[in-house]
Amino acid sequence: MPSWASLPSVTGDKVLGVLTPYRVEVVQGNVLTKEMVARVKPGMPKAQVRDLLGSPLLTDIFHEARWDYVFTIRRQGAQPQQRLVVAEFDGDRLKALTVPDDLPAENDFVAAINTFKPSGKQPKLELSEAEREALPPPKRSAEAAPTAAAEGPAPGRIYPPLDAKLGSGS
Structure with a gap:
């Protein structure tokens, strides 16, 4: 019997019982969160739904009234999702949006796929009302120019009419 036959083989996620092979990260589809889905309301046109949720991963010419937003992710160190x-549309208008119960909020989604867990607390992203009121008012510069609409065209600038032919030589 050869000596390599006694070595352990690939079992589960381990090679030779010791090494974990690198797995390619696979992300497919549209990331949708509770915040994104909450902005979509029945009666919206298809174009507005596409603007808010993105292009659907699956559309079928035989079922034009249905768009499927599929999302899958497999990432090393995180649970597959x-x-x-x-x-579903009635003509050009959204009739219904079927959302799974486990659709995460944006912060929950980021936490679920974050395999790098930094130490320390998260950075603060917004000021409180008290902090906003404590800010000094913005300074107005003395040379701030008034709007062009208030003054009219700048002096000394004359533009030819738009219908003038260029290079006609007449």
Whole structure:
């Protein structure tokens, strides 16, 4: 019997019982969060739904009234995730949006896929009302020019009419 036959083989996620192989990160589809889905309301036109949620991953010419927003992610060190949001239309208007119960908020989604856990607390992203009121008022510069609409055209600038032919030589 050869000596390599007694070595441990690939079992589960381990090679030779010791090494963990690198797995390619696979992200497919549209990341949708509770905040994004909350902005979509029945009666919206298809174009507005596309602006808010992005282009659907799946559209079918035989079922033009249904858009499937599929999202899957497999990332080393994080649990695989898969979600499906379905938009159903009546003509050009959104009739219903089917959302899974486990659709995360934006912060929850980032925390779920973050395999790098920094130490310390998260940075503060917004000022409180008291902090906003404590800020000094913005300074107005003395040379701030008034708007062009208030003054009219700048002196000394004359523009030719738009319908004038260039290079006609007449």
